[in-house]
Amino acid sequence: MDIVYTIWLRNVKRYLRSKSRIVGSLGMPLFFMLMLGFGLNSIVSIPGMEEGYMEFIIPGIVAMSVLFTSVSSGIQIIWDKQFGFLKETLVAPVSRLEIMIGQTLGGATTAVIQGLILMVFALFIGLEPAGIVGFLVAIGFMALIGVTFTAFGIAIASRMEDMHGFQLIMNFVIFPIFGLSGALFPINSLPAWLRPLTLANPLTYGVEGIRYGLSGTAQIHPLISLAVMAGCATLMTVVGAYLFRKIST
Template identity: 55%
Template sequence: MDIVYLLWQRSMRQLSRSWSRTAMSVIVPFAFLILMGAGLSGVVEMPGIAKNYLLFLIPGMVAVTVMFTGLGHGIELQWDRKFGFLKAVLVAPVSRMEIVLGHTAGGATTAIIQGLVLLFPALLVGFTFPGLAGFCLAFLFMVLIAISFTTVGVVIASQIGDSEGFGLATSLVTLPVFGLSGAIFPISTLPAWVEPVTLINPLTYSVEGIRYSLTGMSQIHPAICLAVMAGFCVVTTVGGAYLFRKMR
């Protein structure tokens, strides 16, 4: 398991050298919160869901930030392949499962850090700390999101040889997953034909789980959210390891 730690350590070293990337990945969703959330809070009422639209939006933006960061980690695999580092790792006497775990651990840790960082500026716009139990539950959901979508990003990067193709593929994943997750609009307000699609979206359960953890309100029971995300995490990890093993 030394290779897992070494790949994780390498990702953390790269993160420490590029804090501007972390800052930008937090500034963009926070700006979205201010522009959209604050602007609509006085117009949109959320009875039984949240005190105002801004507080409804914050958990969704945390989940989406973790997802985007996790998926985007696959680009590091692209660079490793381009500069020969990945080839050197693949010929080393280690299993491909360990390589996947190492890349996933590094990307997931980065994603979790960025999700946590977003919570601090959220306190400036009226968000209140949910207490230790709520914070720990939200952190658990962030871990599940980070592992799942980082694995998806690593798998996409392993199957697509160029960064342009990787960008297009991740866009095809993120746009529908984000738009149909309940991060921006309550599930109950969506058209009847859209709601079933929303309920097969794993990010929906992440958003609702974090929303319950941080605000105490959710449109899906938190136990169901946790079970779905745990299952999705297992499926993506096992499936990702299998597909990575097929990489040439």
Template identity: 45%
Template sequence: MAEIEGIYTIWLRENKKFLRYRSRILTSVVTPLLWLLIFGTGLGSAIRFGNMSGGYQAFIFPGIIAQTILFTSVFSGLSVIQDRQFGFLKEILVAPISRPSIVLGKAIGISTTALIQGVILLLLSFVVSVPMDIYTLLLSTGVIILISMGLSGMGLLIASFTDSMEGFNLIMSFIVMPIFLLSGALFPITGLPSWLQAAVYINPLTYGVDALRNIILHQSVLPLYVDVIVVTIFAVLMILISALIFSKKEQSLM
């Protein structure tokens, strides 16, 4: 019971931090829309997707949702560094709750904030002429939860090895953009050179984007069940590994 209450408390704190800054919510919605409207329109004028309603903007719509989840989930790992610097993390560590539960509570909290942003974008699908029904919304929400759990676990894992915000941002700049660019969010992943295709299929976000594109646009490279299995395995591994590393790292600091 204490573990569940602890997880809930950490989850609640993460969400209160997110909802307290309304500018953050606004930015998290406006930035993806700018990508869709400006980048999608500009590049879409040169790339024709004649077999898809909405053209290139519709094609990148699932990818932009995945991008939002990626940036929100991974960069929220900064909260661990902030808590460590301000001494709040020590207070959590002495509480009657296990360290894996701390990681799980933070991961669920971060995933919830990413889910909120993802659902808002799904509800704005009409902007790019993509139809949205309750079935599509629910399936997409399930995939978003899986993606965000895996990516938040990755962010927490990296934060466990990093002592400063500058170091975290430096590491992220070498990880986040390659993950996004190699996910197929902005271009089809079929017909690529073999070396680039290998990098694309190693990337776990590729399967998240493909799953969302399957559900929203009914177009994908892989079967939906394959995408879901890969994303689920990634999420479970990231949570388990980040919990293990976090426990060892913070134990050494106590």
């Protein structure tokens, strides 16, 4: 456990120290929230939901922020590889599983902090928290998204040579995952042929979970969301740990 903590601590320290990274990765979600939220608030109404569009997309944008932060945290491993630091960790008498779990929890923690900062901003532009329990439910789902996608990033990084593939992964894997998650539109209003894709997307359940926590309504039952997200987090951790075991420096 102390090894996991050590790796976790390094990740969190590095995150808190890089102010530009914190601010930088707040930019896009914040703009999405402001532009889509204010821009579409008056012309879009969500069927079966009293609140406006702004209220609808806030959980989606929070999930987006957690998603992007956690994937890039996982892929950070490639930087450690290139700057040589990974060797220092790999040659120590500790198991790779401990390293991987520490890395995953560290990435998930930073992703949740990032999501929380965004939530605080959202309070000023229309987020009305549905009580402390709902808030904790939302954080729980953010943590599950964080674990799932940090582990995913580690899995990718374990197979990648350098950062060249990063854009590819972001544009062709992560962005579609976000787009097809029901973060920006209700899954019920999608054409029938797109729905299976959305329902096969783990982030959908994460977004629905956060939405349930923040606004009290969701299109997918929160227990189903919880089960799917918990399953995904476990599965991705196993896959990530398996691939990380074979990482070469």
